[in-house]
Amino acid sequence: MTLAALLAALLVAPVRLLLNRWGEVRLAKRSAAGRTAAALIAVWWVLVAVLTPLVAGAVVKGALVDTGASTPLFAQIWSLLWKAAVFGALVESAARALLSARWPAWRVAPISDVAARRLAPYPVLIAVSAALAGFLASLNNLLGASSATSEAVGCLTLLLELAVIASALGQIGRARVAEAEAASTAADSANVQLPWILAAIAAWLALACAGVAMVAGYLALATFVMREFVWAAAVLAALFILMRGVDTAVAWLLSPNRPLGRAIRISIGLSTLGVEQVVELVSGLVRLALLLAAWAAILAPFGADAQDVFGRITSTDLVLRLGQVSISPGAIAGALLVLGIGLAATQVLRVWLESRYLPKTRMDLGVRTSLASGVTYVGVFAAFLLTCAYLGLSLDRIALFASALSVGIGFGLQAIIGNFVSGLILLAERPIKVGDWIAIGDMEGDVRRINVRATEVEMGDHSRLIVPNSELVSKIVRNVTHGAALGRVKIVLSLDARSDPLVVRDLLMQRLQVHPDALSDPAAAVYMTDIKDGAMEFTAFVYLASPREAFKAKSDLLFQILPDLKAHGIALATSNPVVHVDVGDRPMEPSGATA
Structure with a gap:
């Protein structure tokens, strides 16, 4: 002892x-x-x-x-x-x-x-x-x-x-x-x-x-x-x-340098990116298990006392009856708690997807944002259904209640419902996604967020243009970066007709081909597109990997081409024609002289 x-x-x-x-x-x-x-x-x-x-x-x-x-x-x-x-x-x-x-x-x-x-x-x-x-x-x-x-x-x-x-x-x-x-x-x-x-x-x-x-x-x-x-x-x-320790422990256990991580990678044939996805999924599951265990541990001291307290609250006379549904203060408090937990869990899941799991995949930013938004909508809808189930509202009663509000929704919330549906279409079809560069009329900017009602477009001065989703679905919108769009620079020059066109072509091609951002496929090209009013019109095209680089590349090329033309004595054609009058060598006589 x-x-x-x-x-x-x-x-x-x-x-x-x-x-x-x-x-x-x-x-x-x-x-x-x-x-x-x-x-x-x-x-x-x-x-x-x-x-x-x-x-x-x-x-x-x-x-x-x-x-x-x-x-x-x-x-x-x-x-x-x-x-x-x-x-x-x-x-x-x-x-x-x-x-x-x-x-x-x-x-x-x-x-x-x-x-x-x-x-x-x-x-x-x-x-x-x-x-x-x-x-x-x-x-x-x-x-x-x-x-x-x-x-x-x-x-x-x-x-x-x-x-x-x-x-x-x-x-x-x-x-x-x-x-x-x-x-x-x-x-x-x-x-x-x-x-x-x-x-x-x-x-x-x-x-x-x-x-x-x-x-x-x-x-x-x-x-x-x-x-x-x-x-x-x-x-x-x-x-x-x-x-805080779960992430480190799981990453250490499933590391490719550890026996378990090496066995999983070899047996399944996962890439390094796939192993990272497995790590995030396992870490998320362990976190969920810890949350459930903590919730059970916190509620453990209540035991039957908590049931007695809630039973007394729900058995009071403060009961509101809506048809066959009885709603008490306890039911309302419980429903609010269920709704709050559901919304909080949805937000936590979205943050985990956006910051932890989806960046480990090969999905682009637009797909990741659409998936996270879809999970948010599903989570909110599930939280709403669970709240209604807690209150005793079945689907047929919800449908009856919704039909009673359909007239008001049709008149008062028509635009909001239309924008919401348009937002779902944007997330499903993805003609426009987060990160795209779009043009709406004379305004251009990057799509930063597709919300329930409207889409946020960041302009060049970092201001935000709020565009209703229905405008993006029903109107003509140019998506500059949609798919694998290339950047194209178009330069139009009007030169004096006395210039040598072959020299002009060679000068332009030389500058277009040596530009560091120019693509070899499609190759740059120079065309003579017109001859009129004593001027030759040349149109040059060069392609870039990204449309966002087109404006800068065009400016760089013009700064290089114009000095080259001047060095070779090639002048730009003027838009105002000059009329030369040849009066010969006869001297001018004073006007108004009379004999």
Whole structure:
């Protein structure tokens, strides 16, 4: 028993420190600097911090059982202490991995060094206060303590948790204010992270709810809110760290230099690009599994209590009946939650496709954008159907409701519906796609985004032209870069008829062929297209790989051709004919002279 206790003590402190140091050295050497090393080291810290007390508790429990020195009551108390230690280790390690106050290069959370230093003591304080509160509450229930004792202990531990967490949030706020006063506007805007701001707001709201409930006498409710808040924060922190490490771990395992990645590549016959696509798909699936596991872990403490609460809400008299459909406040709240989750999941999927998976494929920018937009439309539609299903609205009732609105849609929203359908046509047929250079009347620009109602076209001065989608479908639009379009430069010169046409042709051909952007197939050509009014008209053509280079290439060629013509004594024909009158050598006599 003594040996087991000694081994457990070694696991909790010295062995944990040694494992942390060993992992830091090994991972830092094998990983590239930056996010990769930071993510792997953060995951290692969390795993070591959770596993060491877990193994230590198992060793002590096994020793107690083997020696028979444990009573049922002591075993239960030890089990409570064991769970509290593991929970505290999870909270402390997740918070410490996010902050990484001593090693800023390994920090995974987007916070400044000032904020990290201010928050350095709080992971331990929060972990100890939360673990102590949970352990004492469970111990009072196990020992059958009086209600006064339980309430007194619960009130004290709750006040301790509120004070520690409020102090930590205050330190974050003061650090933000100090950074805002010292930094420039650009730096300040770069440091602002919306998710962390929302998390801070949610934390303050949770503290306020717990404080108000405690003051009002609802100590159990306040304790439940605080315990669930700390648990959810720990789970989300661990989820953030694990998701940051997933990409690195999957890329390392499936790397062509590793046995598994090499076996997959050889057995399936994938190219390097195909291996990258497999890596992104596996990483996305692991991320999805982690999200589902985190969601289940956050909801686990609610259990049947959550069902009872929602059941009481839905059973109230505040029920709105629309025909055969009954809509209660609980149903509306649940439907909004389902809709929000569906829209958020759709947005996350689109961001993952646009930034992670689709760039690894051979699809061009237009196809990738069309596919991402299509996924967005399908996701929004699926979220709408799930919301209606949650409210109890079947498809026939939705169709009936839609038919009732068809008259209003036909008159008031006709243009919007037409633009929406036109946008779907643009995404399906892709006569115009993102990245194309189009001309609408006398305006030209690049297509930057095809939205639900309109398409954004960026002009040469970086201004945006908003074109309704129906205009692009029903009107004549020139797509300059559609398909494999080539750039063509056309130069028309009107030269003096006394010039040698063969010399002109050779000069033009020489300049056209040596231009660095000119294509050999189709080859450049020079034609004499007309002779009139004492002038010869030459038309020259040269082809380029991209239409976007035509304007610059034409300017470069003109700057080169005109000096060549001047050097060879070849003059441009004038558009105003000059009439020469030959009066011979007879001197002019004064007019108006009379004999």
